[in-house]
Amino acid sequence: MPTLSEVARHAGVTPATVSNVLRNRGRVGAQTRQRVLDAVDALGYRPHLAARALAEGRAPTLALMVSSIANPFYPEFALAVERAARTSGHFVIICNTNEDPQTGRAYLDQIAGTLSEGVLVTNANLDFADLHTTEARGTPVVLCMWERPNEPPGLPCVAVDFRLAGELAGAHLLALGHRRIGAIVGSKASGIHAARYQGFVDALHAAGAPKSPVKHALDTIQGGYDATRALLEADPKLTAIFATNDLPALGAMHAAADLGLHVPDDLSVIGITDIQLARESRPALTTVAVPTVEVAELAVSLLRELIESSYGQAGRGAANVPMRISSPPELVVRASTGAPRPR
Amino acid sequence: MPTLSEVARHAGVTPATVSNVLRNRGRVGAQTRQRVLDAVDALGYRPHLAARALAEGRAPTLALMVSSIANPFYPEFALAVERAARTSGHFVIICNTNEDPQTGRAYLDQIAGTLSEGVLVTNANLDFADLHTTEARGTPVVLCMWERPNEPPGLPCVAVDFRLAGELAGAHLLALGHRRIGAIVGSKASGIHAARYQGFVDALHAAGAPKSPVKHALDTIQGGYDATRALLEADPKLTAIFATNDLPALGAMHAAADLGLHVPDDLSVIGITDIQLARESRPALTTVAVPTVEVAELAVSLLRELIESSYGQAGRGAANVPMRISSPPELVVRASTGAPRPR
Structure with a gap:
C-alpha cells in the first residue's frame, strides 16, 4: 500500500x-x-484512518452500547445512528452488553478513548458509576433514550417524553370507550418503563376511570403473551391491553389469537415505539411512535459537540450537563384498536 | 490516562x-x-488497543458487511459473529451497504486494512472485483453464506447447502400430500435464492409432482404477502406455499389471514432459515433451519487463520482458495404445515 x-x-x-x-x-x-x-x-x-486519528490523538469510531441487538428496536436505532455518524466520517461499533453490567464495563474499559472517541448508550443496563468513570477519563458519553425529561440523569442525554407516550395510549383507549384495560409493563416497577406506565395511569386518573390490573413482564413477544393470558384469566371481561412496548403488545395479539379473541372487536391492543414489526403485523398494531431517527441524529450531534469541546476534561457543575429533548411521541392508529364489544 | x-x-x-x-x-x-x-x-x-495494533502493523477490528441490518436475519448473525470475534479480542464494525455496491466499495476503501484487518461479507450485494481488490491489498475477505458448495466463488467462504434446504422444504410438503404448491423466490431468478428454489424443483421432480407456479418477490414480509395474493388469485386451489426465506413466508401467513384462509388447514406455509420471528409467529412457522451460529463461528475462525497466515499477500492458485462447509440445514416442523384439506 x-x-x-x-x-x-x-x-x-x-x-x-x-x-x-x-x-x-x-x-x-x-x-x-x-x-x-x-x-x-x-x-x-x-x-490510513486509524493512524491519522491516533496522530491527532483521536479514536476513529463511536461506540453504541445496547442491551441486546436481538431486540428489533436496536438494529433500527443502530441503523439510524450509523447513518448519522457517517456524515461526520465516524464508523460505529455496536457493543452488545446482553443486559450484563460486567460485559458493559469490559467494553467501556477496552474501547472508550482508544478505539472510540465517544460512547452512545441505549438501555444497556450499565452502571452509572462506570459511565461517569468513562467520562472522567475524557471520553464523552451520551444516553440516547432517557425516559424522563424532567428528571435529568446527571449525564448528557437525549430525552423522550415517554410519560406522554403512555398518556396518549391510555387516552386513545378511553376515547374508544374502554374502561376495563389490562396493563403490561415491560420492566420492573422502578425500571425503564415506569414513566410510560405512569402516563397511562395519569390518563385513567384524569378520566375518572377505574384502576387497571397490571402485570410486569419480560420486554418480549413471549413476555406479552404470558402476561395477557394471566390478565385475561384474572379478568375475562377486559376489553383492551395497554403494553409499554411494541414487542409485548405483539405478544398480546398472539395470545388473543390463541384464545379465539378477535382483535380489535374482542380485545384492543396498543403498544409504544412503532418498530417495523408493528406496521407488518396482522392486524397492524396501533402504537405511540417514538421519533427514533430524530433521537439518533440528536444523540450523534450532541456526542460530536462534546468530543469537539473536550467535554468532561474540564470541571463542570450538574447544571451544565446538556440534555436535548426530542419531538413528542405521536399516536399512530392502525387496525388493532377499536370500540369495545361486550362479551 | x-x-x-x-x-x-x-x-x-x-x-x-x-x-x-x-x-x-x-x-x-x-x-x-x-x-x-x-x-x-x-x-x-x-x-491502548488501537495503538498496539498499529504498532504491530495490525488493525483491531473485523468488518461485517451486510445488505441491511433492518432485515432481522442480519442482527441475529451479527450477534453470533460478535460473540465469536470477542474470543480473539476483536471488535466488530457492522457496515450496512443498503444493497448498494457503491456504499460497499466506500466501506472497503475506508476500513479494510486500516481499521479492520479482515472483512466478512454476507449477501451485501458487493462487486466481486471490489472484494478481490481488497484481498490483493492484503486484507483477507470471507464470504459468510455462500449458497452453492459445489460452485466455489473464487474467494474464501463458508458455504451452506441451500439447495438441500429447498429440497427438504419441498419434500416435507409432498410427504404431507400437497401437489398444488406455489413457490415464492426472494431474489431474482439468477439471484442468491436460486439454489434454494432449485432444490425445491428437484424435490418435485423426484416425486413426479406437477411443476409449481413461481413468483419472484422482494425478500420481505410485504414481498411475500403480495406474491401470495397473486399466486392464489391465479390458482385459488393451491394448498401450500414454499418461500425461499422466512420473511416472505411470514408475509404468506398474513395474506392467508386477510383472505380468511386457516393456516395450515386451508394453506400450509414453509420458509427457510429459522429466524427468531419464525418461532414467535402465530401459528409458529415450519422452516428449514440454517446453522447461523455455526456459520458465524466458522467464518470468524477462517478469517483469523487467513489474517495470521498473511493470506492474499502471496500468490496462489484458484485451487487453494479455502472453503468451509457448515452442517446441513434441518427441517423444523412447527404449526404452519399440515395435510391439505380440499377447498
Missing part, C-alpha cells in the same frame, strides 16, 4: 502539503492541489 | 517487561509479574 511520502515524492511536494490537500487545510495553490490529487489517484493511495 | 512507561516506573521494571507480562510473552518471574499487575491495578492502566 503506498504511503503519504510516496504520494508526496510522486507529486514533487512535501508530505505536509499532501496532508493539507487531503484535509482541506492550509493554503495550497490550485495546480499543486491537482498534482497531489493526480498522484493519489495514480498510486491508489488511501489515507 | 496512565501510559505503559508510568506503569513500568511504578513497578520498577522496563516498559518491555510490562508489555511482556500483559501479552504473556517472554520470561518474567512470578514476583516481577505480580509487581507489574499490581502497578496496572493501582494506576488503572488500560492497554
Whole structure:
C-alpha cells in the first residue's frame, strides 16, 4: 500500500502539503492541489484512518452500547445512528452488553478513548458509576433514550417524553370507550418503563376511570403473551391491553389469537415505539411512535459537540450537563384498536 | 490516562517487561509479574488497543458487511459473529451497504486494512472485483453464506447447502400430500435464492409432482404477502406455499389471514432459515433451519487463520482458495404445515 511520502515524492511536494490537500487545510495553490490529487489517484493511495486519528490523538469510531441487538428496536436505532455518524466520517461499533453490567464495563474499559472517541448508550443496563468513570477519563458519553425529561440523569442525554407516550395510549383507549384495560409493563416497577406506565395511569386518573390490573413482564413477544393470558384469566371481561412496548403488545395479539379473541372487536391492543414489526403485523398494531431517527441524529450531534469541546476534561457543575429533548411521541392508529364489544 | 512507561516506573521494571507480562510473552518471574499487575491495578492502566495494533502493523477490528441490518436475519448473525470475534479480542464494525455496491466499495476503501484487518461479507450485494481488490491489498475477505458448495466463488467462504434446504422444504410438503404448491423466490431468478428454489424443483421432480407456479418477490414480509395474493388469485386451489426465506413466508401467513384462509388447514406455509420471528409467529412457522451460529463461528475462525497466515499477500492458485462447509440445514416442523384439506 503506498504511503503519504510516496504520494508526496510522486507529486514533487512535501508530505505536509499532501496532508493539507487531503484535509482541506492550509493554503495550497490550485495546480499543486491537482498534482497531489493526480498522484493519489495514480498510486491508489488511501489515507490510513486509524493512524491519522491516533496522530491527532483521536479514536476513529463511536461506540453504541445496547442491551441486546436481538431486540428489533436496536438494529433500527443502530441503523439510524450509523447513518448519522457517517456524515461526520465516524464508523460505529455496536457493543452488545446482553443486559450484563460486567460485559458493559469490559467494553467501556477496552474501547472508550482508544478505539472510540465517544460512547452512545441505549438501555444497556450499565452502571452509572462506570459511565461517569468513562467520562472522567475524557471520553464523552451520551444516553440516547432517557425516559424522563424532567428528571435529568446527571449525564448528557437525549430525552423522550415517554410519560406522554403512555398518556396518549391510555387516552386513545378511553376515547374508544374502554374502561376495563389490562396493563403490561415491560420492566420492573422502578425500571425503564415506569414513566410510560405512569402516563397511562395519569390518563385513567384524569378520566375518572377505574384502576387497571397490571402485570410486569419480560420486554418480549413471549413476555406479552404470558402476561395477557394471566390478565385475561384474572379478568375475562377486559376489553383492551395497554403494553409499554411494541414487542409485548405483539405478544398480546398472539395470545388473543390463541384464545379465539378477535382483535380489535374482542380485545384492543396498543403498544409504544412503532418498530417495523408493528406496521407488518396482522392486524397492524396501533402504537405511540417514538421519533427514533430524530433521537439518533440528536444523540450523534450532541456526542460530536462534546468530543469537539473536550467535554468532561474540564470541571463542570450538574447544571451544565446538556440534555436535548426530542419531538413528542405521536399516536399512530392502525387496525388493532377499536370500540369495545361486550362479551 | 496512565501510559505503559508510568506503569513500568511504578513497578520498577522496563516498559518491555510490562508489555511482556500483559501479552504473556517472554520470561518474567512470578514476583516481577505480580509487581507489574499490581502497578496496572493501582494506576488503572488500560492497554491502548488501537495503538498496539498499529504498532504491530495490525488493525483491531473485523468488518461485517451486510445488505441491511433492518432485515432481522442480519442482527441475529451479527450477534453470533460478535460473540465469536470477542474470543480473539476483536471488535466488530457492522457496515450496512443498503444493497448498494457503491456504499460497499466506500466501506472497503475506508476500513479494510486500516481499521479492520479482515472483512466478512454476507449477501451485501458487493462487486466481486471490489472484494478481490481488497484481498490483493492484503486484507483477507470471507464470504459468510455462500449458497452453492459445489460452485466455489473464487474467494474464501463458508458455504451452506441451500439447495438441500429447498429440497427438504419441498419434500416435507409432498410427504404431507400437497401437489398444488406455489413457490415464492426472494431474489431474482439468477439471484442468491436460486439454489434454494432449485432444490425445491428437484424435490418435485423426484416425486413426479406437477411443476409449481413461481413468483419472484422482494425478500420481505410485504414481498411475500403480495406474491401470495397473486399466486392464489391465479390458482385459488393451491394448498401450500414454499418461500425461499422466512420473511416472505411470514408475509404468506398474513395474506392467508386477510383472505380468511386457516393456516395450515386451508394453506400450509414453509420458509427457510429459522429466524427468531419464525418461532414467535402465530401459528409458529415450519422452516428449514440454517446453522447461523455455526456459520458465524466458522467464518470468524477462517478469517483469523487467513489474517495470521498473511493470506492474499502471496500468490496462489484458484485451487487453494479455502472453503468451509457448515452442517446441513434441518427441517423444523412447527404449526404452519399440515395435510391439505380440499377447498
